[in-house]
Amino acid sequence: MPNVVFVAPFLMPATLSFVEATANLPGVRLGLLSQQPAEHLPSSLRHRLAAHWRVDNALDAQQLADGTRQLQRVLGGPIHRLFGALEQLQVPLGEVRDSLGIEGMGADAANNFRDKARMKTALRQAGLPCARHRLVTSLKEAKDFALEVGFPMVVKPPDGAGAKATFRVDSTEALLEALDLLRPTPGREALLEEFITGEEFSFETLSIRGRPVWSSVSHYQPTPLEVLRNPWIQWCVLLPKELEDPQFAAIHQAGPQALQTLGMGTGLSHMEWFRRSDGSIAISEVGARPPGAQITTLLSYAHDTNFKAVWSHLMVFDELKLPPRQWATGAAFLRGQGIGKVKDIEGLDRAQKELGPLVVETKLPRAGQSPASGYEGEGYVILRHPETKVVEQALRRLVSLVRVRLA
Numbered sequence: 001m002p003n004v005v006f007v008a009p010f011l012m013p014a015t016l017s018f019v020e021a022t023a024n025l026p027g028v029r030l031g032l033l034s035q036q037p038a039e040h041l042p043s044s045l046r047h048r049l050a051a052h053w054r055v056d057n058a059l060d061a062q063q064l065a066d067g068t069r070q071l072q073r074v075l076g077g078p079i080h081r082l083f084g085a086l087e088q089l090q091v092p093l094g095e096v097r098d099s100l101g102i103e104g105m106g107a108d109a110a111n112n113f114r115d116k117a118r119m120k121t122a123l124r125q126a127g128l129p130c131a132r133h134r135l136v137t138s139l140k141e142a143k144d145f146a147l148e149v150g151f152p153m154v155v156k157p158p159d160g161a162g163a164k165a166t167f168r169v170d171s172t173e174a175l176l177e178a179l180d181l182l183r184p185t186p187g188r189e190a191l192l193e194e195f196i197t198g199e200e201f202s203f204e205t206l207s208i209r210g211r212p213v214w215s216s217v218s219h220y221q222p223t224p225l226e227v228l229r230n231p232w233i234q235w236c237v238l239l240p241k242e243l244e245d246p247q248f249a250a251i252h253q254a255g256p257q258a259l260q261t262l263g264m265g266t267g268l269s270h271m272e273w274f275r276r277s278d279g280s281i282a283i284s285e286v287g288a289r290p291p292g293a294q295i296t297t298l299l300s301y302a303h304d305t306n307f308k309a310v311w312s313h314l315m316v317f318d319e320l321k322l323p324p325r326q327w328a329t330g331a332a333f334l335r336g337q338g339i340g341k342v343k344d345i346e347g348l349d350r351a352q353k354e355l356g357p358l359v360v361e362t363k364l365p366r367a368g369q370s371p372a373s374g375y376e377g378e379g380y381v382i383l384r385h386p387e388t389k390v391v392e393q394a395l396r397r398l399v400s401l402v403r404v405r406l407a
Contacts, residue, residue, distance in 0.1 A: 003050075003075040004316055005068055007033045007084035007093065009058035011040045018085045018290070021308040023048040025316055031071035031079075033058060051075055059088055061095040068096055083267075083315050085290050088159075090114055105288060109263030113288040117158045117191050119262060123283060126261040128254055130283040131196055135189035142175055142192060149194040154225070157182060158191045168195060168225055196274045196282050200224065201248075203255045203271040204291060204299070206311075206320055207264050212256045213320050217248050218295055221395070224272075227375050232337050234377070234399040239298040240388040241328035250281045258283055266318055268311045270295070294380060298329040301360055301384050328388040332398045334365060335377035338406035342369040342378060347401040351381075354401070355394050358383040365404050378404050 006022050008015045011034060023030050023045060031051040032038075038052040046052075051074040055063040072079050082093060082102045094110035096102070112119055116133075123130045134145045135158065146153060155178040156166040167178040184190035200223040206214040219238040227235045244252070251273055259269055270291035272284040290296050290311055299307040302325050310322050336342060342365045352359075365378035372378050381398060385391050 001027050001029055002080040002316060003029045003031070003072070003077050004081045005031045005033055005071050005079050005083075007058055007064065007082070007089055009035050009086065009089070011036050015085065016042070016045065018308050018312070020045055020048075021306060022312040022316070024309060025312055028316060029075050031075055033064065033067045033071065059092055061092040061099075064092055065096045065099055068100060068102075081316050087114070087287050087289050090288055105263070105265045105267065109265065110288065112262040113264075113269075113286055115158050116156070116285050117189075119285060120193075122261055123258055126257065128258050128261065128283060129281055131193040133191060133193045136179075136192055137184045137186055137189050139176060139179060142179060142190070143172065145192050146172070146175065152195040154193040154195055155179070155182065156191050156193075158189065166225060166228065168229060196276065196284070198274045198276040198282075200272065200274050200284070201251070202291060202293075202295065203251050203273055204295065205255060205259060205264075205269045205271070206267075206314055206322075207259060207269065208266050208314065208318050208320065210260065210263075210265055212259065214322060215252065215255065216243060216299065216325075217245070217251065218291075218293075218298070220293075224293075224375060232335060234333060234335050234402070236330055236332050236395040236399060237293050237295060237298065238330045238388070238392050238395060239295070239302055239328060241302070241325060241386065242388065243325060250275075250279075254281065254283065258286060262286060262288075264288060267315060293333075293376065294331040294382065297361065297382060298331060301329045301382065302327045327384045327386060328391040329360075329382065329384045330391045330395045332381045332383070332395050332402075333375075333377045334379040334381070334399075334402060334404050336365070336371050336404045336406040340406045341371070342367055343405045343407040346403040346405065351398055351401045355383065355398055358385050358391070358394050360384045371406060 029050040035058050051071050053067045053070050055067045090110045091114050094105050094107035097104045098106045117135050120130050120133045136142045152168050152170045169175045169178050182190045200220045202218045204216045205212050221236045227233050268290050269288050271286045274282045296307045303323050305323050361382040363379045383394050
């Protein structure tokens, strides 16, 4: 019976769903490492844990290592797997695996995924398509790169996640403003990238010991950076039913090569990539962890399964258990128009009348709700149908009908 440690710094609902999926695996003794006490867990989940250990900082490798040793004593044997879902956890988890001899991705490979400049350097050296980039600490260095690639450019921290602190800059003045916000210094540089125009997609892959065993494409409509620049835009993620569509042949070739170059082992990876107007592609960045933007939920509905449980099973047993895909799915993210708190929602009745049979899950904004800080907005609606075109058209109709008013 394997001893497994899951690291969840904060016991938020989304994180708890991953913990619960792991706790439900048959024949597994699960220990949980968290910054919050066990009393914060739902009682139904707490009673399924074999052990819990609290640390002050779950992103600190030394505290994680000490906590893992404590859980090892409680569980009565060596730890077979150590993992967590957060992007920021992947390097410290790799360091702990290295120091304690636990199987899985080590710190060197984890840094290839976490450090976006290091990642792009490795990909370009391997001859894989990605944006030109440069680490800078001064406005002069940034201007020199701008002369090389031109405006617009993208400015962000090298270890960013979820498009946070990411800026599109269209002029030297905007570049200066972005650098003032990031305040780059030696050892904490800002990452500059050429701005790639085109459609943006993600490429999810399940791998076992470095061998891709399954992959899927999702389509962002519009791009996440455009969504960040315009907080009022309601946007969508489309998950096609077709897994082997010829239009995605280029990423099905380049994606696995990129994962091999970066050192992917066993796990679920999330790759963001662009397709330019001429049909060529460019890899934006890759995370060695489950995706956001409700993509795991979309995958669950597409395969009539709990995709988080599929990931947990793969992480623990190096084995893929995934039913065939039966559906196309999509998520429409509802974002407030105006300033203030949510006042009301327009168009719901019309949307329900037209699209109700396609809806499988909703999280609707509530009157009085404060506006969200993230790009997912104040709520979402998930649709499903056997035909991809039906879902794509329905998503567009939904975001044209529904309006979240702030006041």
